[in-house]
Amino acid sequence: MLLTISLWLLVSILILWALLDPVSRVSRALYEIIIPIIMVKTVDLKNQFGEWAVVTGSTDGIGRAYAKELATRGINLVLISRNIDRLEKTREEIIEINSTIQVKIIAADFSKGRSVINEIEKQLKDIPVGILVNNVGKQYTYPMYVGEVPEDEMWDIINVNVGAATSMTRMVISGMQKRRMGAIVNVSSGSEMQPLPLMTIYAATKVYLKSFSDALRIEYKKFGITVQHLTPLFVNTKMNAFSSRLQVSSVFVPDATTYAKNAVATLGKIDTSAGYWAHGIQTFFTLIPPKWIRTRVGEMMNQTFRNDYLKQKNI
Numbered sequence: 489m490l491l492t493i494s495l496w497l498l499v500s501i502l503i504l505w506a507l508l509d510p511v512s513r514v515s516r517a518l519y520e521i522i523i524p525i526i527m528v529k530t531v532d533l534k535n536q537f538g539e540w541a542v543v544t545g546s547t548d549g550i551g552r553a554y555a556k557e558l559a560t561r562g563i564n565l566v567l568i569s570r571n572i573d574r575l576e577k578t579r580e581e582i583i584e585i586n587s588t589i590q591v592k593i594i595a596a597d598f599s600k601g602r603s604v605i606n607e608i609e610k611q612l613k614d615i616p617v618g619i620l621v622n623n624v625g626k627q628y629t630y631p632m633y634v635g636e637v638p639e640d641e642m643w644d645i646i647n648v649n650v651g652a653a654t655s656m657t658r659m660v661i662s663g664m665q666k667r668r669m670g671a672i673v674n675v676s677s678g679s680e681m682q683p684l685p686l687m688t689i690y691a692a693t694k695v696y697l698k699s700f701s702d703a704l705r706i707e708y709k710k711f712g713i714t715v716q717h718l719t720p721l722f723v724n725t726k727m728n729a730f731s732s733r734l735q736v737s738s739v740f741v742p743d744a745t746t747y748a749k750n751a752v753a754t755l756g757k758i759d760t761s762a763g764y765w766a767h768g769i770q771t772f773f774t775l776i777p778p779k780w781i782r783t784r785v786g787e788m789m790n791q792t793f794r795n796d797y798l799k800q801k802n803i
């Protein structure tokens with residue numbers, strides 16, 4: 489009798505233990521969908537974090553849309569991207585949205601690493617940065633095997649996705665600490681949820697951002713600093729030009745403006761988020777199966793995108 493009870497107890501504990509991980513994963517995803525819906529009140533970003541925001545990679549896609557959304561909320565902006573003409577054009581577009589704010593531009597190529605970081609630091613010296621949006625990111629030209637990734641492209645991905653966010657954060661966070669306010673927004677990707685074959689290096693850089701954000705948040709919470717980790721799924725931007733399927737906006741592949749409006753609305757409400765309600769729902773369902781199934785599905789999806797690209801290029 490005692491043996492049977494012990495056996496049942498052991499089996500029940502094992503089942504509970506096996507369910508713990510998927511249940512907590514899926515409940516967390518649900519929590520991330522629900523919180524921004526419940527917290528309807530708009531956060532006064534200027535009051536809560538400060539008057540200036542820096543947005544990296546801000547002349548196109550999510551970064552440009554995010555900067556525009558911050559402009560509507562009266563935040564002064566520093567835009568950083570590579571191309572000066574595109575920076576000036578974006579500045580003009582933003583001033584049209586809100587002519588009362590200041591918009592400063594800095595031309596810098598983050599793939600060049602440390603040399604541009606020193607220059608940016610000089611230019612930001614007198615700016616009390618309240619919000620840093622580490623948005624700049626580089627993806628593969630198309631899904632590839634690791635051995636096929638050109639060496640320059642590989643270093644660009646590492647320098648841009650890992651180096652830029654890390655060094656920009658280090659640059660501004662002491663100022664935030666002194667002022668006892670600030671927000672660091674790290675634009676990661678849903679690809680951090682599991683390994684992603686054929687986008688192996690890109691996804692691994694996004695896992696770095698996840699770990700970086702989670703640890704940074706704990707280090708700096710006591711100084712009044714918010715660290716948000718955003719995990720968008722597909723957004724219709726030029727980053728996904730490798731497949732025509734991803735260049736059509738829909739509810740699950742939003743345009744950058746829709747994504748950014750939703751993402752900005754989550755800032756100050758939740759520390760980790762897909763940033764957009766439909767991506768939150770997709771994340772919830774994605775996280776139900778175990779990691780090995782998600783990894784295999786990711787591989788199949790990327791194989792399809794790879795075929796799309798090779799067909800587009802007649803290769």
Ligand SMILES: NC(=O)c1ccc[n+]([C@@H]2O[C@H](COP(=O)([O-])OP(=O)(O)OC[C@H]3O[C@@H](n4cnc5c(N)ncnc54)[C@H](OP(=O)(O)O)[C@@H]3O)[C@@H](O)[C@H]2O)c1
Nearest residue numbers: 545547548549550569570597598599625677722723725727
């Ligand atoms: N789109 C998606 O489906 C998706 C999904 C998940 C996560 N994300 C993440 O979201 C972020 C934004 O992606 P996106 O789709 O909006 O990208 P995007 O449309 O390709 O825009 C990238 C922006 O970064 C700038 N940029 C690119 N390389 C740069 C460099 N080396 N130095 C400085 N600026 C550079 C580009 O401007 P210039 O060319 O003028 O420099 C542009 O303004 C990335 O971190 C990405 O990983 C995107």
